[in-house]
Amino acid sequence: MMNILITSAGQRVSLVKSFQKELTAIDKKAKVFTADFNPMLAPACHISDGYFAVPKVTDQEYIGHLIKSCLNxxxxxxxxxxxxxxxxxxxxxxxxxxxxxxxxxxxxSFIKKCRDKRKTNELFERYGIDTPTQFNQNNLEFPVFVKPYDGSRSEGIFTAFEPSDIKDEHTNNKKLMYMEYISDEEYDEFTIDCYYDKNSTLKCVVPRKRILVRAGEVNKGVTKKNIIVNEFTKKLAKLEGARGCLTIQVFLHKNKDIMKGIEINPRFGGGYPLTYLSGANYTKWVIEEYLLNKEVTDFSDWESDLLMLRYDAEVLVSNYDK
Incomplete structure (x- = not known):
């Protein structure tokens, strides 16, 4: 049986559905399971083929519990x-x-570089991709963009427009980075879904322009075939240690060929459903590569200028008594 597990499923309903569709096309009896710390309150768990609770990731029993659940x-x-x-x-x-x-x-080793935004900047620069200028507290140029070096979901970020915006709590916080402010009047922000095979070779690049972001995830976005595809194909063709779907964020100048890398998340991102629906079937490739031992070929025939507009929907669970 070729069953699949999606961990920390939360609200990733579309991701689960994509795996259900692609997996059953190969094996009608195969199932897509989900796991979450609190599966009863995770919508994706209720639309999967089965779910189970797991300890927190920081719990020493997490790995053992997860392996046992996989075997069962x-x-x-x-x-x-x-x-x-x-x-x-x-x-x-x-x-x-x-x-x-x-x-x-x-x-x-690659994941650690992605988690620490300072090391991520070094990684971009090593591969020939510019990044926003980084300042220390003694040479700030305002406005300045402030963010934790290990943050996620846009938590703890803000823009300081003048020195008085930098409080003692900020200067005492050793986790904060001070970066060049990138104006949305000059730059567009893109999230790029990249697929890397088992050998860390790039197979597909799909840039998604972020039109509206909510809680750190794209709420409205559109696919674009632009200079990013060429730059990534040339400079990031081999990214040592990378595997599967990576979401890479960059700023792209509206009028000039200037691109600045800002973040790498080595996992399926919240906006991946747009990439999937554009024709770049990372879901299928993961199944074929890891379960069927098939080689993934280069792919560029996805739909550009495809607009995604998200909305809230409901998952109803009967007999909830907690």
Whole structure:
């Protein structure tokens, strides 16, 4: 049985549905399971083929519990979805492999560079991609963009327009980075879904222009075939340690060929459904590469200028009494 598990499923209903569609097209009896710390309150768990609760990622029992649940449900492939679980899964990947379970995750060393935005900047620059200028507290140029070096979901970020906006709580916070302010009047922000095969070779690049972001995830976006595709294909063709779907964020100048890298998330992002619906079928490629041992070929025939407009929908659960 080629069952799949999507961890920290939360609200990733579209991601689960994409795996259900692609998996059953290959094996009608195969199932897509989900796991979450509180599955009863996770919408994606209620539309999957089965779910179970897991301890917090920081719990020492997490890996053992997850492996046991995989074995009990004939799960052969694990798809992580949040930043905090990536390092522990990558560090323990051999424990899963011993049990015949594949985990689609990048190398631990690469993940650490992605989690620390300072190291991410160094990574971009090593591959020839510019980044916003970084300042220290003694040479700030206002306005300045402030963010934690290990943050996610846009938490803790703000723009300081003058020195009085920098409070003692900020100067005492060693986790804050001070970056060049990038004006949305000059630049558009893009999230790029990249697919890297088992050999860390780039197979597909789909830039998504972020029109509206809510809680750190794209609420409205549009696919664009632009200079980003050429730049990534040329400069990031081989990204050592990267595997599976990566979401890379950049700023692209509206009128000039200027691109600045800002973030790398080595996992399926919240806006991936737009990439999937544009024809770049990363879901299918993951299944074929990891479960069927097929080689993924280069792909560029996805639909450009495809607009995604998201809305809230309901998942109803009967007999809830907690």
């Amino acid at each position: 449900n004939d799960i052969k492939l694990v798809i992580p979805t949040i930043d905090t679980e990536l390092n522990i899964l990558s560090t323990n990947i051999s424990e899963f492999e011993k049990k015949g379970i594949h985990v689609v995750v990048s190398d631990a």
